[in-house]
Amino acid sequence: MFSLQKKEFMDLNINGEKKSVVIRSADTLLDVLRNQLGLTGAKPSCKNGDCGACTVLIDGWPVKSCLMLAVEAVGHEITSIEGLKETAMQKTFIDCFAFQCGYCTSGFIMNCHGLSRIHPGADYGIIREWLQSNLCRCTGYEEITDAIKSVLDQNAALEQ
Amino acid sequence: METVGIGVSIPRKESPDKVTGLARYNTDFTSPGLLYAWMVTSIYAHANIKSINISDAIKISGVHAVITGDSYSLLCGPVIEDRPPLAKGKVRYFGEPVAVVVADSEEKAKEAAGKIMVEYEPLPVVNSIKGAIKKGSPLVHENLAFYKQVKPNEIFFKPGTNIVQHVKIRKGDLKKGWEQSEIVVEAEFSLPQSNHIAMEPRNVRAEIKGDGQVVINTSTQAPFDVQEMLAQYFNLDATRVIVHVPLVGGGFGGKTTAQLEIIAYLASKAVNGRPVKLIESREQDMTSSPCHLGLESKVKIGASRDGKIQAAQFTFIVDVGAYVDSGSKMTRAMAADCTGPYKIDNVRCDSYSVYTNHTYVTAFRGFGRLSYVFAIERTMEKLAFALGMDPLELRLINALKPGDTTPTLVGLNYSNIGNLSECLSRLKTLINWDEGVRTETGNYKVRSKGVSCLWKTSSSPPDATSGAIITINRDGTLNLNVGAVEIGPGTKTSLAQILAERLKMDANKIHVAMEVNTGVSPNHWKTVASMTNYMVGNAVLDAAEDLIHQILKIASIVLMCPPEVLEVGGGKVYMKEEPQISIDIKEIGNGYENPNGHSIGGQIIGRGNFIMHQLLPMDHATGRGRLGPAWAVGAQAVEVEFDTRNCTYKILKAATVIDAGKVLNPKCAKGVVMGGMCMGLGYGSREQNLYAQGGKRENPQLRTYHLMRFGENPEYIVDFVETPHVIGPYGMRGIAEHGIIGIPAALANALSVAAQVELNCTPLTPEVIWRTKKGESK
Numbered sequence: 001m002f003s004l005q006k007k008e009f010m011d012l013n014i015n016g017e018k019k020s021v022v023i024r025s026a027d028t029l030l031d032v033l034r035n036q037l038g039l040t041g042a043k044p045s046c047k048n049g050d051c052g053a054c055t056v057l058i059d060g061w062p063v064k065s066c067l068m069l070a071v072e073a074v075g076h077e078i079t080s081i082e083g084l085k086e087t088a089m090q091k092t093f094i095d096c097f098a099f100q101c102g103y104c105t106s107g108f109i110m111n112c113h114g115l116s117r118i119h120p121g122a123d124y125g126i127i128r129e130w131l132q133s134n135l136c137r138c139t140g141y142e143e144i145t146d147a148i149k150s151v152l153d154q155n156a157a158l159e160q
Numbered sequence: 161m162e163t164v165g166i167g168v169s170i171p172r173k174e175s176p177d178k179v180t181g182l183a184r185y186n187t188d189f190t191s192p193g194l195l196y197a198w199m200v201t202s203i204y205a206h207a208n209i210k211s212i213n214i215s216d217a218i219k220i221s222g223v224h225a226v227i228t229g230d231s232y233s234l235l236c237g238p239v240i241e242d243r244p245p246l247a248k249g250k251v252r253y254f255g256e257p258v259a260v261v262v263a264d265s266e267e268k269a270k271e272a273a274g275k276i277m278v279e280y281e282p283l284p285v286v287n288s289i290k291g292a293i294k295k296g297s298p299l300v301h302e303n304l305a306f307y308k309q310v311k312p313n314e315i316f317f318k319p320g321t322n323i324v325q326h327v328k329i330r331k332g333d334l335k336k337g338w339e340q341s342e343i344v345v346e347a348e349f350s351l352p353q354s355n356h357i358a359m360e361p362r363n364v365r366a367e368i369k370g371d372g373q374v375v376i377n378t379s380t381q382a383p384f385d386v387q388e389m390l391a392q393y394f395n396l397d398a399t400r401v402i403v404h405v406p407l408v409g410g411g412f413g414g415k416t417t418a419q420l421e422i423i424a425y426l427a428s429k430a431v432n433g434r435p436v437k438l439i440e441s442r443e444q445d446m447t448s449s450p451c452h453l454g455l456e457s458k459v460k461i462g463a464s465r466d467g468k469i470q471a472a473q474f475t476f477i478v479d480v481g482a483y484v485d486s487g488s489k490m491t492r493a494m495a496a497d498c499t500g501p502y503k504i505d506n507v508r509c510d511s512y513s514v515y516t517n518h519t520y521v522t523a524f525r526g527f528g529r530l531s532y533v534f535a536i537e538r539t540m541e542k543l544a545f546a547l548g549m550d551p552l553e554l555r556l557i558n559a560l561k562p563g564d565t566t567p568t569l570v571g572l573n574y575s576n577i578g579n580l581s582e583c584l585s586r587l588k589t590l591i592n593w594d595e596g597v598r599t600e601t602g603n604y605k606v607r608s609k610g611v612s613c614l615w616k617t618s619s620s621p622p623d624a625t626s627g628a629i630i631t632i633n634r635d636g637t638l639n640l641n642v643g644a645v646e647i648g649p650g651t652k653t654s655l656a657q658i659l660a661e662r663l664k665m666d667a668n669k670i671h672v673a674m675e676v677n678t679g680v681s682p683n684h685w686k687t688v689a690s691m692t693n694y695m696v697g698n699a700v701l702d703a704a705e706d707l708i709h710q711i712l713k714i715a716s717i718v719l720m721c722p723p724e725v726l727e728v729g730g731g732k733v734y735m736k737e738e739p740q741i742s743i744d745i746k747e748i749g750n751g752y753e754n755p756n757g758h759s760i761g762g763q764i765i766g767r768g769n770f771i772m773h774q775l776l777p778m779d780h781a782t783g784r785g786r787l788g789p790a791w792a793v794g795a796q797a798v799e800v801e802f803d804t805r806n807c808t809y810k811i812l813k814a815a816t817v818i819d820a821g822k823v824l825n826p827k828c829a830k831g832v833v834m835g836g837m838c839m840g841l842g843y844g845s846r847e848q849n850l851y852a853q854g855g856k857r858e859n860p861q862l863r864t865y866h867l868m869r870f871g872e873n874p875e876y877i878v879d880f881v882e883t884p885h886v887i888g889p890y891g892m893r894g895i896a897e898h899g900i901i902g903i904p905a906a907l908a909n910a911l912s913v914a915a916q917v918e919l920n921c922t923p924l925t926p927e928v929i930w931r932t933k934k935g936e937s938k
Contacts, residue, residue: 026267040188041181043409045359046442050862053359081181090179094171097827100835101648102178103359103409109179128871135862137359137410138648139831140838141873 010074014039015083023070030054030065033080041081041106045135052134055107056080062114062130081106088151089113096147100138108134112148120155127152163730164668165661166890169827172650174407174674185409186379187363187439194365195224197427197438198269200259200276201448202251205287205517205855206298207280209250212259217272222264225430226276229258234393236422238385240315240324241308242301243483243520245422251280252300252482253519254856255447262427262436285517285855289456289479292322292514300482300515315488316780324480325488325513327495329567329783337471337506341462345542349535350921351904352848353454353479353518356525357867360409361445366424368433374401375435378421381411381645382686387678389418390425405676411647412839413523416688417485419449446860451849452524453490454479455531459539467549467557474498474509476532481520488513490521490528493619495783496568497529500536501580501615501793502558507567509783517855523688525836525897529616530843530904537612537905538920541912551909552593552611556584559613560793569784576790578819578883578893580613583795586817587611590877591797598913604804607812610909611797612902617788618689618894622775627682628699630659630707630766636731636746637669640700643684644692645676649896650828651692657824658697658889662704664729682769690894693824694789695770697889702768714748714761790885792893794818796902798841798874802914807926807933809911811841814903815877821885821893829895834876836899842868844904846923 007022014037021036030047033039033056042065045053049067056065057079084090089112092098099105108131115122115130122130127148136144164170177183214226229248235241247258259276263269284298291297301307305319317324338344364378374396380386383403391398408415420438427436440449458475476494480487495511524530544551559580560566562573570576588594591609598608629641640659646652652672660667673681684696712723715733719726719741727736734742751761778785799813814837823829846866850858859865884891904922912919917933 034188035190039181040184043185043360044187044439045361046862048442048861048863050442051359081179084180093179094175097169097171097831099175099178100172100650100831101359101408101410102174102183103185105178105183106181131870134870135359135867136870137357137412137839137867138835140834140876141868141870142834142876143831144870 010071012070012073012078013076014078015080021070025069025071027070028066029068029070029073032070033065039080039082043103043106045103052111053104053107055110055134057110057114060114060117062111081110084109084113087113088154089116092147092151096143096150098139098143098147104134104136108136108144112151115148116151116155120152122152162666163660163664164666166657166822166824167826168657169825170653170657170667172828173653173656173672174646184406185360186377186406187360189365189377191365191435193434195262195264195431195434195436196266196269197260197262197424197436198266198273199257199444199448200273200278201444202247202254202256202258204251204280204282205254206283206285207251208283209247209258210279210281213277214259216275217261220268220272220275222268223261223272225262226272227260227426227430232426235307236393237310237484238417238486239310239488240484241310245426253517255444255519256482257423257448260423260427262431286322286515287517287851287855289454289477289514289516292516293477297322300517313777313780322515323512324484324515325491327492327511327778327783328781329495329498329507329509330781331567331569332506334471334473334506334508338462340464340470342465343543343546344460344462345539345546346460347539347542347918347920349457349538351455351531351534352922353521354452354843354847354849355446355865356412356414356452358410358412358414361440361442362415362420362449363439364420364424365435365437366421366428367435368428372400374425376401376421376425377404379408379415380405381408381415381647381688382417383645383676383678384643384683385686386418386421390421393422394425403678405645407674408645408647412525413527413688414450416523416686417450442862443860446865447519447857450485450522451519453487453521453528453531457532457535459535461539461543463543463547465547467547467554469502469504469558471506472499472504476511478513479516479518480513481516481518483520484513485520485522487521489619490523492778493787494528494532496778496787497615497617498532498567500533501560501613503560503564509567518851519849525839526616526901527619527689529614529901530840533612533614533901534905534908534922537902538908541909552584552588555611555613556581559584567783568778568786570786574883575886578791578793578821579881580793580795582881583793583817583819586879586881587795587797587815590817590879591799591813591815606802606804606914607799608802608910608914609797609799610906610913611795612905612909613795614898614901615791615793616898616901617791618691619787620685620689620691620772622772622777624685624695625769625771626684626695626699627769628696628703629682630703632745632749632764634746634750636744636749637671640670640672641681642696642700643676643681644696645687646674647687649832650825651687654693654824654828655696655700659700659704661890662701665731690896690898693892694888694894697892698770699768701889702770703766704768706768707764707766710764710766711745711748714752715743717760718743718748718752789887790893792819792895792898794898794902796906798903798906798910800910800914802911807915807929809914811874813877814841814874816899817879817881818895818898819881819883819893820895821888822882822891823880824892829880830878832896833878833899836897837876837903838868838873840900840903841907844907844922844924846925848923
């Protein structure tokens with residue numbers, strides 16, 4: 001269906017909007033988000049699936065956008081950090097000082113946000129399993145732990 | 161209005177941008193007509209380049225230029241000019257840039273790069289420090305003696321060898337020291353090269369405008385240095401080189417030297433000055449750009465029975481890789497502080513840099529201290545064991561105090577050294593030291609603790625300078641413009657807090673320019689050495705005095721009183737005696753209009769600067785000198801749970817007590833210290849550049865080069881002692897690097913106690929511990 005070099009029109013459903021892009025089948029979702037849609041919140045860092053700085057949500061699940069072809073995202077709901085507005089997770093990351101340079105932060109927030117929706121009652125084992133896919137070189141992870149736990153606790157309190 | 165100044169944990173000013181994806185890093189920007197560059201890098205660690213065939217590459221449509229080392233005759237380096245920006249004639253490390261393609265897109269550039277045929281003739285490889293110093297070793301640089309030294313007396317090499325720097329410390333009378341020593345211990349240590357791994361890989365955009373102005377957009381810690389270096393290398397007027405630096409995605413020392421900027425400039429030049437973007441892949445960032453030094457060391461310490469150290473001798477041999485860059489400066493900094501924070505009157509240290517066919521090195525968090533502190537702190541442990549003394553007690557007995565001198569004979573007082581004894585005492589309580597250092601908990605598990613001490617000052621040029629400019633807005637808020645780069649620790653926020661404290665106002669009403677632009681920002685030496693809050697902070701305070709002086713001058717006319725009776729605070733100028741008589745700063749900050757329309761003043765602009773003073777280059781024969789204004793000292797501990805069956809372990813706790821002088825922003829300070837500790841645990845337990853036979857890098861990826869991951873971090877305990885450094889802003893000391901320094905040693909001390917074997921190398925993987933137990937060397 002696709003050739004490597006030929007470009008095709010595609011529609012991507014991104015942050016609740018339909019966006020037409022012209023892509024090669026070899027283009028990663030990360031490159032299309034950044035280079036065609038100007039959504040630079042997802043960061044290139046290892047481009048090998050090792051660090052999670054490019055994490056976005058696909059139908060609510062965290063996915064490393066450097067490992068996903070843009071064509072694979074067609075027909076799915078893509079949420080990038082730019083699609084989050086005033087969420088508890090963003091606010092709590094600030095309150096907990098859960099970042100320093102900020103380069104890994106979009107990826108961490110997307111992963112944490114996805115986790116808080118999919119596993120609202122996640123215990124530390126689940127948190128650890130999910131967040132091991134993201135690297136932060138500035139913090140010692142304590143503040144990020146505080147942030148995700150705090151949001152999960154807030155959610156639990158709201159439900160009661 | 162309440163003062164929100166120092167000592168308050170206000171979130172980083174750029175926080176809202178960092179959680180919304182709106183924070184822009186250099187790699188996020190594009191520009192009209194942008195071309196893309198891709199580097200071809202060496203697949204050999206040491207080889208002659210016989211030929212480079214670019215004919216297939218240049219034919220590809222969309223390719224604009226291919227450049228190689230043959231196109232230029234240029235050598236670079238901050239201390240000695242030994243490095244061609246692109247390899248010329250031969251390659252000296254795996255990953256060395258050999259050619260660059262400039263094309264319409266990154267895909268095209270990569271495709272063309274794949275078609276460049278480089279014919280190599282492999283040469284014998286210097287693949288270790290031992291290999292570099294053995295007789296008859298191949299030379300990495302045959303022409304060492306002919307290289308230009310940037311400054312005289314910075315480097316002392318041995319022609320005809322790979323030894324490119326030798327720094328000596330000769331303090332006291334070593335012979336007498338050994339005579340007074342009843343116990344002497346000795347050991348050797350080995351620490352590998354590692355990588356910075358800032359999450360933002362190094363990247364740059366370069367452009368040469370029609371009028372010759374060079375515009376560099378880069379992810380650097382040293383914009384003014386990049387400006388100066390480019391001007392120097394290409395004979396440009398420095399003021400015609402404009403360097404822009406937005407937020408930087410981590411540095412850790414790795415972004416302190418001009419490297420990629422030089423290549424990008426050459427690439428732009430090759431395409432008539434069009435803008436060119438050069439981004440390193442993670443693999444290139446880990447192999448082509450400079451990394452963290454490796455160290456082989458030997459330490460011998462003698463003490464009297466009461467535990468007092470009488471003599472010490474150190475040999476440090478630093479693997480600087482294929483080019484010197486700042487490796488020779490770190491070699492010097494290690495010698496200057498060689499004893500650790502201990503009183504030792506008789507000292508000999510020989511600190512060498514050697515060339516190898518490894519990736520070259522540059523500054524890394526701690527500027528060398530991480531590595532030699534491991535050696536001394538492991539030897540202290542050995543000494544405590546030989547003396548039958550509590551290791552923490554031994555450190556307390558020997559801790560540097562006011563009145564003592566450093567290895568370079570700097571006289572110490574509370575202001576410049578702080579209070580290590582207090583740090584150790586607090587640490588002792590925080591980690592329940594008295595419950596015992598080794599506990600068998602059953603099921604083959606052992607819990608154990610190890611401690612270490614650290615100290616660090618800076619190693620800036622003696623004339624390093626900083627500036628600050630403050631302007632007043634019409635609403636009374638302030639703009640602060642400084643040349644320090646925001647690489648993560650919250651520097652810009654801390655500087656606003658320093659200013660807010662002086663003006664008795666709310667730091668949230670001070671806007672700090674996040675971008676640095678060498679065309680409009682005042683100079684700041686480099687955002688390095690934990691010196692930014694100290695240097696720029698002092699410049700900010702100087703600017704604040706200037707601002708206040710001007711505010712009072714206008715206010716005294718308006719309020720019809722002498723300026724001496726007025727005070728600034730809470731956004732107002734008021735009479736000290738009758739504070740209700742006042743005027744808002746916003747009424748006078750941009751000129752004051754009298755009721756009759758006649759106006760005075762204009763926008764008030766405060767300017768200030770700071771220059772390092774009283775620094776003294778080290779004497780080559782004895783080492784006497786002063787590299788930095790003051791030290792920050794600290795004590796650290798690590799607690800592990802070790803499995804005696806398979807040598808695996810969990811890091812349970814890590815603790816740090818640092819004398820910070822004054823904590824400016826407690827949460828930022830704690831975060832930076834914890835981050836350093838985490839990085840230190842990574843270096844101690846898993847990180848290393850693995851070089852295969854032939855010098856090829858085996859692990860240039862985050863899948864094979866392991867960092868600490870979420871959940872592997874221990875419980876952190878961080879505390880601060882506050883002994884003011886009297887010339888630091890509000891007494892503060894630089895502490896941004898310090899969290900990492902003693903942690904690998906504390907980890908090794910804990911694991912050595914647990915495994916009951918001397919562990920004198922890193923990374924301490926279970927396999928290394930197991931082999932050491934079996935009596936095999938690493």
